[in-house]
Amino acid sequence: MKVLVVGGAGYIGSHMVKFLFHQGCEVVVLDDLSSGNADISRYASLTIGNVSDKEVLGKVLPGVCAVMHFASSIEVSESIRNPAKYYLNNLSNTLTLLDSMCEHSVSNFIFSSTAATFGEPITLPIDENHSQVPINPYGKSKLMVEQILEDYDRAYGLTSVCLRYFNAAGADPAGEFGECHEPETHLIPLVLKAALGLRESINIYGRDYVTPDGTCIRDYVHVMDLCSAHWLALTSLLKGSGSQRYNLGNGHGFSVKEVIEAAIDVTGRTIKVVDAPRRAGDPAVLVADSAKAKVELGWVPRYHDLKTIIEHAWKWELSGNRPR
Numbered sequence: 001m002k003v004l005v006v007g008g009a010g011y012i013g014s015h016m017v018k019f020l021f022h023q024g025c026e027v028v029v030l031d032d033l034s035s036g037n038a039d040i041s042r043y044a045s046l047t048i049g050n051v052s053d054k055e056v057l058g059k060v061l062p063g064v065c066a067v068m069h070f071a072s073s074i075e076v077s078e079s080i081r082n083p084a085k086y087y088l089n090n091l092s093n094t095l096t097l098l099d100s101m102c103e104h105s106v107s108n109f110i111f112s113s114t115a116a117t118f119g120e121p122i123t124l125p126i127d128e129n130h131s132q133v134p135i136n137p138y139g140k141s142k143l144m145v146e147q148i149l150e151d152y153d154r155a156y157g158l159t160s161v162c163l164r165y166f167n168a169a170g171a172d173p174a175g176e177f178g179e180c181h182e183p184e185t186h187l188i189p190l191v192l193k194a195a196l197g198l199r200e201s202i203n204i205y206g207r208d209y210v211t212p213d214g215t216c217i218r219d220y221v222h223v224m225d226l227c228s229a230h231w232l233a234l235t236s237l238l239k240g241s242g243s244q245r246y247n248l249g250n251g252h253g254f255s256v257k258e259v260i261e262a263a264i265d266v267t268g269r270t271i272k273v274v275d276a277p278r279r280a281g282d283p284a285v286l287v288a289d290s291a292k293a294k295v296e297l298g299w300v301p302r303y304h305d306l307k308t309i310i311e312h313a314w315k316w317e318l319s320g321n322r323p324r
Ligand SMILES: NC(=O)c1ccc[n+]([C@@H]2O[C@H](COP(=O)([O-])OP(=O)(O)OC[C@H]3O[C@@H](n4cnc5c(N)ncnc54)[C@H](O)[C@@H]3O)[C@@H](O)[C@H]2O)c1
Pocket: 006, 007, 008, 009, 010, 011, 012, 013, 030, 031, 032, 033, 034, 035, 036, 037, 049, 050, 051, 052, 069, 070, 071, 072, 073, 074, 089, 093, 112, 113, 114, 115, 164, 165, 166, 167, 168, 169, 180, 181
């Protein structure tokens, strides 16, 4: 079974590539290496190119049974400053990919969507019936793709599973791959950099949210559990389940303060904390209701404990496997 992983040199994509390889798949990666830099050569053949390039797509698509699409621009605050980048990369380039899939009769698609499509939650935890009113261009670009996918299914029979990750975190338990964004904006890798002395401190963006300790609450989901959800989604698509949407999280929120305390505990290091203003586009609380994925796909998150998530990320930070 041949699977195309677009964005497979990135954080979540690289873990998926290794996972698919161990399931016995032939894995083909298309990545322009604009932000990803994982060495996936042991597990996949890499074509360096942009997903907007139809000629390159014509080379990687023939013979694949499904496409997993991780490639996108991913920073909420950058999307507010530079929406054009987000609509071009996340929307327009995805349309090129979908059209090429139709041309090459590839009809199974798994899309990396996000909790950011929901905006400010009205009810918690957030299930699939929650209204989707994104509050930033990043979330809007992802929601637009979700909506376009419904039309592509009706018109062209392209079936899709949209997986809305909450906060992806953690690392390959073997320590081979981990989270490496440049610049890094995510809380857990930044806290660990502070623990390593690679940054002076960690900012807490806002202590005046309406939450028990005043800091934002997020639902951190282990990257390996995201991989297992993709695998289940793929097998269900191939069995003919039809298009679906699932929210992926652990159903338990941790505040920024709690994450920093857990990191101090795991690393045994001192971490200097600095209070900073709220970051634009951050909702106070995001927690998933993933009952649908559990019931319909049989998804069982294995690493739901926050300490385990941070331990795996820390193991990778200490491993020397971070690309330079
Ligand atoms: N990290 C999270 O917490 C999180 C949460 C929700 C959703 N997501 C989604 O998951 C996906 C993967 O996120 P990530 O954290 O692994 O990001 P990442 O930046 O590490 O990986 C994205 C990969 O896509 C590649 N890429 C980007 N644009 C491309 C293009 N036009 N053509 C070819 N390759 C391109 C990059 O080089 C990189 O390797 C994204 O779609 C993101 O929106 C991430």
